[in-house]
Amino acid sequence: MSTDPTTTDRTATARPQPVPLTVVRSDLAHHARATWVVTRRELLRFRTDRARMASMLLQPLLFIFVMGVGLGSIVDTGGDLSFQTFLFPGVLATSVLFTAAFAGVSLVWDREFGFLREMMVAPISRASIIWGKCLGGAVVATGQSLVLLALVGTVGIPYDPVLLLELVGCLFLGSLFLTALGVLLSTRITTIQGAMPMLQLLITPMMFLSGSLFPLGGLPAWLSVVTRLNPLTYVVQPMRELVLGHLDLSAGERARLLPALTWAGWEVPVGVQLLTVAVITLALVGLAARLFARTE
Amino acid sequence: MTAVSNTVREPAIEVVGLTKRYPGGDAPVEAVRGIDLRVEAGQTYGFLGPNGAGKSTTIEMLCTIRNPTSGTARVAGFDVVRQRTEVRRRIGLVFQQQTLDQQLTAEQNLRFHADLYGLSRADADRRIGEVLEMVALTDRRRDPVLRFSGGMKRRLEIARGLVHAPQVLFLDEPTIGLDPQTRAAIWDYLRELRQRTEITVFVTTHYMDEAEHCDRIAIMDHGQVVVEDTPEALKSSVGTDRIALRTDDDELAIARIRERLGVEAGVHEGQVTLAVAEGAHVVPRLFTELDVHILAVTVTRPSLDDVFLTYTGRTIRDSEGPRPGAGRVGAR
Numbered sequence: 001m002s003t004d005p006t007t008t009d010r011t012a013t014a015r016p017q018p019v020p021l022t023v024v025r026s027d028l029a030h031h032a033r034a035t036w037v038v039t040r041r042e043l044l045r046f047r048t049d050r051a052r053m054a055s056m057l058l059q060p061l062l063f064i065f066v067m068g069v070g071l072g073s074i075v076d077t078g079g080d081l082s083f084q085t086f087l088f089p090g091v092l093a094t095s096v097l098f099t100a101a102f103a104g105v106s107l108v109w110d111r112e113f114g115f116l117r118e119m120m121v122a123p124i125s126r127a128s129i130i131w132g133k134c135l136g137g138a139v140v141a142t143g144q145s146l147v148l149l150a151l152v153g154t155v156g157i158p159y160d161p162v163l164l165l166e167l168v169g170c171l172f173l174g175s176l177f178l179t180a181l182g183v184l185l186s187t188r189i190t191t192i193q194g195a196m197p198m199l200q201l202l203i204t205p206m207m208f209l210s211g212s213l214f215p216l217g218g219l220p221a222w223l224s225v226v227t228r229l230n231p232l233t234y235v236v237q238p239m240r241e242l243v244l245g246h247l248d249l250s251a252g253e254r255a256r257l258l259p260a261l262t263w264a265g266w267e268v269p270v271g272v273q274l275l276t277v278a279v280i281t282l283a284l285v286g287l288a289a290r291l292f293a294r295t296e
Numbered sequence: 297m298t299a300v301s302n303t304v305r306e307p308a309i310e311v312v313g314l315t316k317r318y319p320g321g322d323a324p325v326e327a328v329r330g331i332d333l334r335v336e337a338g339q340t341y342g343f344l345g346p347n348g349a350g351k352s353t354t355i356e357m358l359c360t361i362r363n364p365t366s367g368t369a370r371v372a373g374f375d376v377v378r379q380r381t382e383v384r385r386r387i388g389l390v391f392q393q394q395t396l397d398q399q400l401t402a403e404q405n406l407r408f409h410a411d412l413y414g415l416s417r418a419d420a421d422r423r424i425g426e427v428l429e430m431v432a433l434t435d436r437r438r439d440p441v442l443r444f445s446g447g448m449k450r451r452l453e454i455a456r457g458l459v460h461a462p463q464v465l466f467l468d469e470p471t472i473g474l475d476p477q478t479r480a481a482i483w484d485y486l487r488e489l490r491q492r493t494e495i496t497v498f499v500t501t502h503y504m505d506e507a508e509h510c511d512r513i514a515i516m517d518h519g520q521v522v523v524e525d526t527p528e529a530l531k532s533s534v535g536t537d538r539i540a541l542r543t544d545d546d547e548l549a550i551a552r553i554r555e556r557l558g559v560e561a562g563v564h565e566g567q568v569t570l571a572v573a574e575g576a577h578v579v580p581r582l583f584t585e586l587d588v589h590i591l592a593v594t595v596t597r598p599s600l601d602d603v604f605l606t607y608t609g610r611t612i613r614d615s616e617g618p619r620p621g622a623g624r625v626g627a628r
Contacts, residue, residue, distance in 0.1 A: 018461040018493050020385045021419045030414070037411040045399050048440070114395035118456075121359055122412040123384040 031131075034124035038132020039139065042103065046140045060095035060148045064088065064155070067213075079253040084155045086257055089239035090212030092148055092167065093174055093232065096141040100175040101203050103137025104182020108195045111186075126293040130183060134285055137179030142172045158246055166242050173277055174235035178203070180284035187291040210236045217259030228263065231280050234273035237261050241270055306373050308464050308496035309335035309358065313367035316353050327353040329519035330367060335512070337463070340490060340497040342510030342527075344604065350519040351500050352392075355468055358498070359389055372463040385413065388457030392468040394449060396441045402428070402452050403437040406459055413460040420459070427455035431485055447478035454485060465489075467499040471506065483509050504600040513600070517608045531598045534606040537575030541568040541582065542592040552586045567594075 046053060064084065068091070072083035110116040119129050149164055157163075182199060189195045207213075209223070210232035219227065227233050237258075244258055260267045311333040318325040328350040335341045345351050356362040358371055360380045369376045372386035396405050403424060410420035428434045431451035441449060450470065457465055467486075471479040483506065489495060499510070507513050507527060514524040523530065543549045549568050553561045557578065561570035572578045575595035583590060 018463050018495055020463070021413070021415050021423065021461050033414065034412065037408065040411075041397070041400075041408055044404060045397070048399055113398065114391065114393045115397050116395075117361075117391055117393075118395045118397075118409070119412065121361060121384060121387075121389050122409075123381045123414070124412060 031125055031128045034122075034128035035131045035135065037124075038119065038129055039136040042106075042133065042136025042140060056099050056144050057147050059098070060091060060145065061151075063091045063094060064148065064151070067091070068155070071213075079250065081247065081249065081253065081257065082156060085157060085243075085247070086215075086240075087213065088152070088155050088157060089167075089243050090210075090236055092145055092171060092239060093210065093212050093236045094207055095148055096145050096171050096175045097178055097203055097207055097232070099144050100137050100141035100178035101182040101199055103140055104133065104179040104184075105186050105192075105195050105199055106137070107133055107183055107186035108190065108192050111190060112192060127289040130285060130289040130292055133183050134176060134179045134288075137182070138172055138175040141175035141179065142168060145171050145175075156247075157243055160246060163242055163246055167239055170235055170239045170242070170274070173274060173281070174232065177231055177235070177277055177281040177284070180281050180288060184284050184288040184291070187288050206230055206232045209233070211240070212236045215257055215259060216261075217256065228261070231277050233261070234268075234277045238270045238273050305337050307334050307370075308337040308339070308372060309333060309341075309498065310370045311358070311367070312369075314354065314357060314364050314369050315366045316350070316357060316362065317365045327519055328357070328364075331516070331519075331521045333514060333521065333524070335496060335498060337496055338490070338494045339511040340486070340499065340509065342507040342513040343498065343500040343516065344502075344504075344507055344513060344600075345500075345516035346608065349516045351516055352468065354516070355466055355498070355500060359387060359466055360384055385460070386463045388460065388462035388465040390450075390453050390457045390465070390467040390470050392472060394453070396449055396453060396456075398442045399440065401438050401440050402433055402444070405441060405452065406456055409456045409459050415460060423459050423461065427458050430458075430488065431455045447474050447481070450474060450478070450482065451485070454482065458489070461493075462495070464496045464498060467497065469500055469502065471501065471503060479503070479506070504604060507600050515604060515607050522607045523603075527600060530603045531600065532573070534598050534603050536571040536573055537578075537598070538596045539570050539572060539575050539578060539582075540564075540594040540596070541570075541590055542566070543568060543586075544589040544591065549586055549588045552588065553582075556585045557581065 064087070068084035068087045071087070075083045107116070110119075120126075146168070149167060152164070153159055181202065185195055185199060185202070189198060209227045209230050211227065212232070216224070216227050216233070240258055244254060249257075261273065262268065311331060313330045313332065314328055315326070315330045316328040318327060331350075331354065343351055343355070353362065357364045358369055358376060360376050360383050363377055371383045374382040374386070376383050397408070400408070406424045406427065407420065410424065415423065425434075428437055431454060433448065433452060433455065436444070436448070441452065444452065454467070454470065457467075471482055474482070486497060486499075487509070490497065499506075501507060510527060512524065512526055513530060514521050516522065523533075525533070541549060546563055546568050550561045550563070553559055553568070553570060557570075557572075559570050559572060561568050563569070575597065579593055579595060582593065
């Protein structure tokens with residue numbers, strides 16, 4: 001290495017011209033790859049953060065055992081079904097709620113700590129950053145709920161592989177929706193102090209009015225409308241239907257614990273419910289990607 | 297890839313009439329007012345100016361982060377607006393603010409970068425090893441960035457900017473807030489880098505002494521490039537060198553200088569001092585023509601601080617406020 005600070009004689013021929021090593025293949029493959037890179041970072045970050053991992057694994061246990069047992073002592077399901085069993089699908093949904101939404105809002109952290117810029121100047125599209133964030137958050141949140149799913153036996157739900165897979169599918173969809181919501185919020189709100197209360201304000205009513213903690217039958221009409229506008233309702237309802245479908249319940253019990261979800265008198269099939277969530281999620285991600293591209 | 301022709305090479309950066317206006321309602325701000333720049337491949341180009349001069353906006357337009365209002369810019373042969381992705385593949389960036397993922401290790405940060413730029417597994421392994429070695433962080437590769445010092449983080453960021461073998465490396469205030477040893481080390485890395493590959497380095501800095509490391513310098517003020525040249529030429533353009541002599545006969549020396557060189561000299565602080573245009577050319581004549589015994593000679597070149605003062609009407613620190621670590625430049 002030269003220690004002479006003056007301009008040294010640097011002839012062009014002596015030094016090789018750098019050749020870009022980046023490979024840009026066909027567009028879709030490139031987007032998919034970029035999305036996967038961003039997704040993987042989310043997983044890597046989760047894995048390296050022991051405290052976050054521990055708290056997120058313990059939190060759902062708290063829900064099912066403390067809340068289930070506590071509330072179960074005063075709630076009478078009016079049959080053989082324990083309140084914990086009834087509660088279980090709702091707890092599953094609640095457990096992914098916070099993890100997923102916070103994962104979405106981590107975009108604000110990325111911006112604040114500067115890392116976002118590293119992604120912004122890379123030869124990848126803005127949309128793949130958004131998709132990567134959403135998928136990463138959704139995978140982490142779904143992964144967390146697997147701990148709870150492993151415990152279905154303790155609340156009297158059979159270990160049926162098909163049921164478990166179906167539940168994982170619902171949870172993933174719900175997680176993706178919530179992460180997208182967090183990401184969308186992050187495109188508009190640029191400070192952590194602003195984003196966190198806003199997020200709480202959005203997801204707490206969503207949690208209570210989704211049917212996760214109590215049946216949605218017998219609510220006042222106006223509240224009933226609100227629950228039908230809550231996308232999370234269409235995640236909790238199918239999961240509860242799946243779970244209760246695997247149990248022996250009388251028709252009366254079933255009707256009371258799982259009142260039919262109707263739109264103006266029409267009973268909405270499970271498929272349509274899930275499709276609704278999927279469409280809303282796609283719209284949120286699309287909107288987030290568009291806002292993100294415009295403002296950053 | 298194709299062979300590089302040794303004929304006239306395309307400039308690494310070519311900017312024509314680049315303008316950026318921020319709509320501000322009643323008072324739109326014209327941050328960059330139609331600048332022209334040309335940076336040849338393989339050069340180290342210094343971009344100087346006070347805050348608010350338009351440096352950051354310019355660098356952001358060159359890096360495709362911001363779209364120009366008008367004018368064109370080509371980087372590594374591609375248009376920064378229409379061929380954004382092509383430009384991005386060929387540039388490396390080191391930002392003023394830290395942009396590492398603190399939670400991840402040094403290697404994970406580099407790996408993420410390599411993946412973002414689509415490097416093959418083999419290329420990524422090779423380049424990560426190379427750049428870590430270059431900035432002497434090989435033994436810390438598995439440590440989380442959280443535990444790194446400011447200087448180490450900066451070195452890692454430079455390494456990361458080089459992982460994908462860019463043709464042009466942009467550095468925005470790479471040495472800000474670092475101690476003098478680390479600053480010197482970073483310039484050593486950059487110098488070594490230039491010797492190894494035909495990389496173009498575009499660097500903004502506040503430290504006038506660092507601008508001396510550059511092949512060419514542009515000084516920007518109020519959204520315009522006020523002057524552009526080599527550090528040497530800029531220094532010559534603003535004035536004269538000062539020669540100070542210690543002799544055994546000052547009277548005779550002053551008389552001879554007047555007689556033979558046609559320059560008025562005086563005694564200041566016990567030394568014969570005179571001002572000339574090219575100090576280095578005058579010193580040999582002093583020895584042969586003065587007929588006095590010369591004990592010591594000092595030639596003081598005008599500093600880039602003087603250049604900055606001349607072209608912007610203020611010193612770089614006047615315009616910035618006090619800045620820790622910015623030693624009085626020129627008094628080296």
